Amino acid sequence: MILSMTGFGRSEGVFEGKKITVDIKSLNSKSFDLNIKMPLRYKEKEFELRKVLNDNILRGKVDCYINLEALDDSGDVSVNHELVKAYMDDLKKIAADGPDFEYLKMAIRMPDAISTRPDELNENEWIFLSGLMKEALAKFDSFRKTEGNNLHEELKRNIHNIENYLSQVTPYESIRLETIKEKYRSTLNEFDNIDETRFYQEMAYFTEKLDISEEKVRLAQHLKYYSEVMKNEEFNGKKLGFISQEIGREINTLGSKANHAEIQKLVVMMKDDLEKIKEQTLNVL
Numbered sequence: 001m002i003l004s005m006t007g008f009g010r011s012e013g014v015f016e017g018k019k020i021t022v023d024i025k026s027l028n029s030k031s032f033d034l035n036i037k038m039p040l041r042y043k044e045k046e047f048e049l050r051k052v053l054n055d056n057i058l059r060g061k062v063d064c065y066i067n068l069e070a071l072d073d074s075g076d077v078s079v080n081h082e083l084v085k086a087y088m089d090d091l092k093k094i095a096a097d098g099p100d101f102e103y104l105k106m107a108i109r110m111p112d113a114i115s116t117r118p119d120e121l122n123e124n125e126w127i128f129l130s131g132l133m134k135e136a137l138a139k140f141d142s143f144r145k146t147e148g149n150n151l152h153e154e155l156k157r158n159i160h161n162i163e164n165y166l167s168q169v170t171p172y173e174s175i176r177l178e179t180i181k182e183k184y185r186s187t188l189n190e191f192d193n194i195d196e197t198r199f200y201q202e203m204a205y206f207t208e209k210l211d212i213s214e215e216k217v218r219l220a221q222h223l224k225y226y227s228e229v230m231k232n233e234e235f236n237g238k239k240l241g242f243i244s245q246e247i248g249r250e251i252n253t254l255g256s257k258a259n260h261a262e263i264q265k266l267v268v269m270m271k272d273d274l275e276k277i278k279e280q281t282l283n284v285l
Helices: 040-057 081-094 098-105 123-167 170-188 195-211 213-232 237-258 263-279
Strands: 007-015 018-027 032-037 060-070 077-079 112-115
Touching: 018 040, 018 123, 032 040, 040 060, 040 123, 081 263, 123 213, 123 237, 123 263, 170 195, 170 263, 213 237, 237 263
Parallel strands: 032 060
Antiparallel strands: 007 018, 018 060, 077 112
């Protein structure tokens, strides 16, 4: 089962006149890289939130945004009207010539003229926020599964393409070797006193060097293994990456030993599909 590292989840709710929104999004990364932004009142819970995100997301470049918006008119700021008026009266007695606005500007700078409600997180609000985080993670996971299904279909198609190209190599193998033998025979016929035994020994050695049967078998095995891991193992992105490297080695060796134009064309098409596999595998969890 494939999960994509690309994901997005959002949840929101209202708690005691405050709208709380949680956004989680991620892109591919070799490890877990978390950037989290939240209001100051939730900072004391940052470690717990990071642990929840790490345990559920596992890998990827993750951004988590927690936004807080006051919905009531009162807000968290209150002005002590009586105290401000008292400050203004005292200031007028000291300097009677100034306009009231200037006194007001001075008065609001005085101690306790403006107060804010304590920015403390209570247990009920933390429980509410935890529920929103759980909901956002559930949507995030659903997004990853949907993207993973799309990835699975793409990868399966590319693997099938390489298997198909590999099966087309076989008809050219015998033709390739016969062509090489005829080429060497015609060249040697131009010389006198050729040791035929030595000639056939050299041809056997050269044919062995050009033999691609082992590469074909190993490539077929790697392709089969890739499909099995993709289908049956969870969190398989790194493992699929290692297998795709092995697939690449066998395709490269096949190309270097091919010595035949049609086989080279097939190798080029295999490499094209392999590049798509490598690119898509980077996004597998």
